[in-house]
Each structure stands twice: as C-alpha cells, then as structure tokens.
Amino acid sequence: MTALVTSLAMAIAAPVPLDKKADAEFETKVAPARAKAIKFLKDSQQPDGSWDGVVIKSLVDMDGGTTSLAVLGLLEAGASTKDPAVVKAIDYLLALKPNKTYVVSLRTQVLARADAKKYAKEIQAGADWLLEKAIIRQGKLVGWSYPGNEIADNSNTHFAVMGMHAAAQAGAKVDAGIWRKIRDLYADTQHRDGGWVYHNAGGDGPSHSMTVAALLSLAVAVKYDKQAKEPDAAFEKGMAALLGDKLGKFGDGKSAACSWMTTAELGRALGATEFKSGKLTKAWYREGTEKLLKEQQPDGSWKPSELGIDKSYPVISTACGLYLIGRPVK
Numbered sequence: 001m002t003a004l005v006t007s008l009a010m011a012i013a014a015p016v017p018l019d020k021k022a023d024a025e026f027e028t029k030v031a032p033a034r035a036k037a038i039k040f041l042k043d044s045q046q047p048d049g050s051w052d053g054v055v056i057k058s059l060v061d062m063d064g065g066t067t068s069l070a071v072l073g074l075l076e077a078g079a080s081t082k083d084p085a086v087v088k089a090i091d092y093l094l095a096l097k098p099n100k101t102y103v104v105s106l107r108t109q110v111l112a113r114a115d116a117k118k119y120a121k122e123i124q125a126g127a128d129w130l131l132e133k134a135i136i137r138q139g140k141l142v143g144w145s146y147p148g149n150e151i152a153d154n155s156n157t158h159f160a161v162m163g164m165h166a167a168a169q170a171g172a173k174v175d176a177g178i179w180r181k182i183r184d185l186y187a188d189t190q191h192r193d194g195g196w197v198y199h200n201a202g203g204d205g206p207s208h209s210m211t212v213a214a215l216l217s218l219a220v221a222v223k224y225d226k227q228a229k230e231p232d233a234a235f236e237k238g239m240a241a242l243l244g245d246k247l248g249k250f251g252d253g254k255s256a257a258c259s260w261m262t263t264a265e266l267g268r269a270l271g272a273t274e275f276k277s278g279k280l281t282k283a284w285y286r287e288g289t290e291k292l293l294k295e296q297q298p299d300g301s302w303k304p305s306e307l308g309i310d311k312s313y314p315v316i317s318t319a320c321g322l323y324l325i326g327r328p329v330k
Contacts, residue, residue: 026286027329033293034077036300037322041070042085044315049088051315064096066315068106069261072113073319076264078327081114090114094122101144101156104129105163116170127167127174130160134178140188141181143200153199155255157185158213158262165220179224186214187234194241208247209259211238212266219269236277243280250288256304257320263288264324285324292321 045051051070052063071089079086090110098104108126111119135142135152143152144160161182168174190196195206196214218235222228241247250263263284267273273285297303301314302321 023329026289029293030289030325031328033296033300034322034325034328036296037302037318037325038074038077038079038300040300040318041074041315041322045070045085045089049090049092051089053313053315062098062100062103064093064098064107065100065103066313066319067092068103068110069319070315071110072106073322075110075113076326077322086114094119100146101130101133101163102146102159105159105166108163109166112166112170120171123167123170124172127164127172130163130167131175131178134160134181136181141178141185143185151199151201154189154196154210154213155198155258158217161217161220162265165223168224174224176224176226179221180227182217182221183225183228183232183234186218187232190214190234190238193246194237194244195247196238206241206247208242208250209255209262211242211247212259212262214238215242216262216266216269219266239275240277240280243275243277243282250282250284257302257317260288260292260324261320264326268326285326288324292325296321 041051050064050067052066067089071086071093074083074086075081081087093107093110096103096107098107104126108123108130111123111126116123130144133144133147135145135150143154143157145152145156164174164178186196189200191206193206195208195211197204197206198210215235215238218232218238222232222235250259267275267284273283275282275284292302295302295304297314300318302317303314304317
C-alpha cells in the first residue's frame, strides 16, 4: 500500500520504469512509427501555427483545442519546446482567449510544459478560470461542463482536473480544497459495478473511458491532499472494474483516441507500464503501442474506425496516439 501511495504522488509526466533490454528491442519497432506520426502532424500544421479545422474552430467554438492536443502529443513523444512547429503553435495559442473547459485545460497544460516561468501569468489565469467554472451545489463539487450550462460531465471534469494539476505543478496557486472535493465527487458517483459514467445524473452505464478518467483524477487529487494516508477505496474498486471484463477493451469505442491519451496519463501518474489489481494485470503500454503499430496509416496518422470526430479529424487521433507511445527509450 505504501508503494502505491508513493507512486500516486509522482508527477503526471514522470518517466515510466522500463525493462531496459526488452524495451530497447521494442523501441526499434516503435521508433519508425513515432517518426512517421511526428512528420504527419508537422506536415498538417497550418501556416498560422494551428491545427484547428473549421468544425472545431467555428462550429463548436473550441479554437485552440486540437492545436493544444497536437503540441502535447509532440512534446510527449520527445519534441523539444524549441522545435519550430511547437514555437509557432504556442504563439498561436497565446493569442487566443479560450472559453471552453477542454481548451483552457489543454492550453494551460501546453504552457506549463513549454515554460512554466515565462508563461506563469497565463498558467495562473487558466487555473483561476477552471476553479471559477467548477459547479458547486450545497458545498459539494458536481464537476465541470463545457461551460454554457450547469450539466457537468466526467469528460469535461477530467480535463479540468488535468489542467489544474498542470498549473499546480508549474507553480500556480490552486485552492487546496478543490482536491478533497474531487476525491469526494468520484467516491460519491462511483457505479455499483466499480466504474464511472459520462453523466452522473443517470442514463448510460459505466464505460471504460470514463473509468480511466476517474481513476486518473483520483490519482492526481490524492497527490495534493495532505490528509490522505492511502489511496481511495474507490480507486481500488475502480481499478478492479477496469481490469475486469465488463467495461470494454482498452482503446476501443467512439472515444478511442482520447482513451489512448487518458490511459497513458494514468499509467504515467502511477509510474508503471502495467495496471494491477489483485491477480489482474494489464500491460497498457505494450498492448496499446502494439495496437497502434498495427493500425497506423501509411501517411503516419491514426484513424479509428468508429464513427465520430476521431475518424473525421486524424490530427486528434494521431496526437493522442503519439501521447501514448511517448518519448524514445534511452
């Protein structure tokens, strides 16, 4: 238990322990795929430094979201913050005034990783915005919305948590009380089967993607809760559900690409290439990367077969795939 507490306290981008020999051999297969995906993203960048298409930019008012994802994918895969593509994208992001939870979170994460000191003002503004948009009822956190309504969902909530985490890691001030509220939120809304749903108001049953997001939020929140002496019981139950056979396969479903990224975030938060619960084990990195190697397109992109935005906008899928693959083994 003590070892797990320690691992939960690690930064989200901490390197994952590796079997150097085995992973060096695996890296010879991964390296070409990583290089092709990086090239695809760089070749897809628009003259203004963005990767935002018409649908994302205009129709759903999320200008900067896809660009931020692309940058995070590049950085996680080992690109330098001084890479011309990254520099140009950051200049584009700095000129924006995002008003959606996804974009504020992703932009904050990019700036925190690029230069925490240089962008301290913008990072703090991002953290403040996210805290201000938290939906609180009767003293309890309900979660985050797009916003534009008071209907929270666990996807927006996951992004809000990660944005505040990135800001806090970069030195921004984040109200300490929010982390306890986050832990309480997930403990109170856990499904009887151990997973989590998209809308806590009811309707759909628990899903793989929302359960990964919930576990990630719990893993991050416990890091900041000074009163926490051990992981939440909800975390243990949720991990058992995730590794069972009731929530679907890793990296499948209509939100496949986002699930790739969230799975990698959770694995790196725990500092492990495998998820474990009792006798259940899932080699998330090896299995996820092998799946990506098989499904990579000739142009270097990934295009999940399920309907949805992942299929119509391969930059998103490719950025998330790169995020899972991560940086080269040294």
